[in-house]
Amino acid sequence: MSKQSVMSKQSVLNPAPLTDALARLEDTGETDLAGATALFGARGDNLDRLLNVASRLRDDGLARASREGIITYSKKVFLPVTQLCQDRCHYCVFVETPGGLLKKGIPTYLPPEEILRIAREGAALGCKEALFTLGDRPENRWPVARQWLEDHGYTSTLDYIGAMAELVLTETGLLPHLNPGVMSFAELQRLRPVAASMGLMLETTATRSGASAGECTLVPRTRILLCGCG
Numbered sequence: 583m584s585k586q587s588v589m590s591k592q593s594v595l596n597p598a599p600l601t602d603a604l605a606r607l608e609d610t611g612e613t614d615l616a617g618a619t620a621l622f623g624a625r626g627d628n629l630d631r632l633l634n635v636a637s638r639l640r641d642d643g644l645a646r647a648s649r650e651g652i653i654t655y656s657k658k659v660f661l662p663v664t665q666l667c668q669d670r671c672h673y674c675v676f677v678e679t680p681g682g683l684l685k686k687g688i689p690t691y692l693p694p695e696e697i698l699r700i701a702r703e704g705a706a707l708g709c710k711e712a713l714f715t716l717g718d719r720p721e722n723r724w725p726v727a728r729q730w731l732e733d734h735g736y737t738s739t740l741d742y743i744g745a746m747a748e749l750v751l752t753e754t755g756l757l758p759h760l761n762p763g764v765m766s767f768a769e770l771q772r773l774r775p776v777a778a779s780m781g782l783m784l785e786t787t788a789t790r791s792g793a794s795a796g797e798c799t800l801v802p803r804t805r806i807l808l809c810g811c812g
């Protein structure tokens with residue numbers, strides 16, 4: 583049974599926590615951990631009430647910020663620089679093996695001209711950002727990645743990403759957003775002049791998660807520390 587159906591079954595058997603949490607949310611706009619957990623079980627009329635109060639809170643927030651009815655967003659173009667990665671996160675649907683890339687006819691790394699072509703197309707369509715997606719230091723695991731970098735004059739994937747971010751920034755004006763995984767402070771500093779922003783995924787703070795220390799850099803503590811230093 584899924585976690586969600588367990589929660590909704592609990593709220594059917596004992597509706598009081600959900601009813602109380604909903605009433606409190608409608609009255610005060612506030613909830614707490616127990617209330618938020620109970621709200622996951624909202625269905626039917628209760629779900630409609632929950633969505634109504636959520637809309638009201640959103641609109642109130644926008645009005646307070648003098649942005650009534652305005653939701654902003656930034657169009658971005660995806661640049662899948664490489665789908666190779668040193669990690670083996672079992673849920674990942676992005677990552678590929680060298681054999682998988684070969685079968686699909688996808689290059690080890692997108693070459694500069696292809697990166698620029700996609701970025702230019704994005705800019706022509708009104709994008710403002712270039713989102714560089716890639717695996718974490720594939721050269722640590724895959725000889726084919728090491729070879730490609732060496733053949734093209736780059737010392738590492740981060741070195742290549744820095745060069746490509748600079749190319750996209752200067753040639754298209756798109757703002758690079760980089761997602762290269764866990765980096766040292768020195769590496770972050772090196773990429774900073776060519777990146778408007780950098781991202782790092784933190785799927786969970788739970789240490790019992792599927793991220794297995796040793797073969798995966800998705801170790802929550804490492805990622806939390808890194809967020810703290812940026």
Ligand code: SF4
Binds near residue numbers: 671674676677718800
């Ligand atoms: S680190 Fe990211 S890209 Fe690599 S396998 Fe894990 S989720 Fe996929």
